[in-house]
Amino acid sequence: MSNRVANVTGTALLTDQYELTMISAAIKAGRADRRCVFEVFARRLPDGRRYGVVAGTGRVLDALERFRFSDDDITALREIVDADTLAWLADYRFSGEVDGYREGELYFPGSPVLTVRGGFAEAVILETVILSILNHDSAIASAAARMVSAAAGRPIIEMGSRRTHEQAAVAAARAAYIAGLSATSNVEAARTYGVPSAGTAAHAFTLSFATPDGSDEKAAFAAQIDALGVDTTLLVDTYDITRGVANAIAVAGPELGAVRIDSGDLGVLARQVRAQLDDLGAPNTKIVVSGDLDEYAIASLRAEPVDTYGVGTSLVTGSGAPTAGMVYKLVEVDGIPVAKRSSHKESHGGAKRALRAARETGTIVEEIIVTGAGASGAGPVDGLGSLDVRDLQIPLVRGGRVVDDVPTLTDARDHLARGLVSLPWEGLGLSHGDPAIGTRYVTRPEK
């Protein structure tokens, strides 16, 4: 029992033990290669949410490419599975196909956000890591998109790294960027994914200039400006906000980039500080507010003179919905539709095709999920009249290889921005409600 460091370069052991023992049993029974279709979907949205945002697809594809069992991995599994299975794992390369919703696509209950086709064993083994990534990243992006809507065009900086697992923080910054946040405080997310980074200063910085005779906020501000320039953001609420703003302008002059308020009644304080800055001849100095903001608090500040929001805890914890609740279900075996029987959990067997119908104005009206033997046919669906219909899945992996033209992070961000505009007006409501559009199942029996 040692305090070792988790292996974090490969992804193959980021899985549940039962995936491996099921493979062992399937190999022994000669069933490991049955052609299977697995689908990822959420039976429902988090309580009261109007839409979900697919995020993590790019990370899933990265994880798939790194899904290899090293010699060390194989050694670690000797107690869990037999030699035949170890040999199979050592040779593992996914050889199948993956289709899915674009990253940044809206999703609704039942939407097949990812479809994996391959042999039973090679496909079932991906369940855990695929769900981990999609459930985490989609939860963050779904919450973040509501914050972006609430901010109504004002920029939001993600600064929640310290409130979540240190690696989850990097993924959260990425998901938040897809959702439309402007920047992240997370340096690794900036390096790895190119998310724009930003930062202000902590109270500790100002406090660290304390002298035996008391505080010295001006010295702290002067040091920050000396190092970072006058365009920086000074944190003004370490001692007294009014004095902090006065000190900030006294030291930086009226060209100071911004001040940050991190505590108190942010609306009242923003008005006071705005008036004070204007009086001091600093009308262009911006106001950044932070401190336990969520989408509701952001919305409540819409009428106040706030320029930028900083969000942390609520973002990285999905604002009450820290996981998206997606599942990975076997829906087809050698062409036979399968589904767990249950009175409560609605599952539809068979591979599906997903369409979204919109009015000419672009407003979406319905998610259409085509099931049955003829689902994969590209033909039109009846009963849609003059609606525009768009296929939602795109190819992501062919013959085990990630396709060349997978959408980038910027594509995902742009795609979501368009998607949010396509929602019916009630779909952007922050209050609890039903999904913004309904999901209709259409069965097309003929091939």
Add this chain to the structure above:
Amino acid sequence: MSNRVANVTGTALLTDQYELTMISAAIKAGRADRRCVFEVFARRLPDGRRYGVVAGTGRVLDALERFRFSDDDITALREIVDADTLAWLADYRFSGEVDGYREGELYFPGSPVLTVRGGFAEAVILETVILSILNHDSAIASAAARMVSAAAGRPIIEMGSRRTHEQAAVAAARAAYIAGLSATSNVEAARTYGVPSAGTAAHAFTLSFATPDGSDEKAAFAAQIDALGVDTTLLVDTYDITRGVANAIAVAGPELGAVRIDSGDLGVLARQVRAQLDDLGAPNTKIVVSGDLDEYAIASLRAEPVDTYGVGTSLVTGSGAPTAGMVYKLVEVDGIPVAKRSSHKESHGGAKRALRAARETGTIVEEIIVTGAGASGAGPVDGLGSLDVRDLQIPLVRGGRVVDDVPTLTDARDHLARGLVSLPWEGLGLSHGDPAIGTRYVTRPEK
């Protein structure tokens, strides 16, 4: 903007940009080496919780040892800080001291769970990664401990990997083990930390034996037993539970290890299945239940014939409190106590000593936090009468090096088990309430 893989071997970039820019400003101002004391504490417990559990300390020490800036890291930071700062970062080695609560220790509002002493720059830079780890792991362990109490001695298996970030899943399994869970489904947690691993089977396995003529549950059960032996756990609710149990015993015989029920009214079903197993002559076949269990659902099943619980979502999301809300605050600079002034956030300047008072019976009664210039003195505290008093912090890092005898994961698990027994009886209540013991601040001015 590429879909690259996050760097996950070093920890130095798992940080907020402002840590780096503050260091840059401190270096330029000649203040980087002021002797500082930072403390990690939570101002409050999550709403209604009676206690928190410190977890992640071992991971913090691992992260500290890996906190080095590689050449690639330095290159990535060239746009953010100046050359002097880059040079300082390239040479970075923490040289200070860390003391903290044992991993597995209970904590309460204000408890100084970690104290970091060092130069301003070398200590402030650790803020983000320390908080990420402690906030995540402590949130999981705190929720998990409630589940363990609710299970009243029955084993719980952690199986939540798919509901959280893929790396957070590994840390969650570790934290859950500290809290007293019996095993994890997560293979990487088993490999890295030695947490016992366990697994059953998924519905997909049974479904994968479907034939053109219909389902074949018996074939699936036979394959699993053939590969894993009769001591395995068969999932019996893919089609019909009563028939599933009959099939399970028909195939495995009465020595079958266990059956798992993953859906429906688990209490009713557990009674039915217990009666059926007994009728089939399998009184030793155990019953594992899973499916959206949290501490309340576990408690509600206490009177039912359940042998083992499987928990997922609620565990890895902290059962409503996904982050512990700990902060990292500068409390002392060159011997001068410092604190942000705020009407709402109670902060106490100066390095602290933490004690816990208990009756002779072992029941704890009070957390005592000694502040003031004489806080570090080892002498007794007044007004404790016949109570036993124990110092809560232990040395973790000396001269930048992790001490030799840091408690192991097993030590942490054992320590928490003793800690839970020491709570006043109302402290183990699942209902919302106040912290189980109060926190008292004692000022000791003399050195």
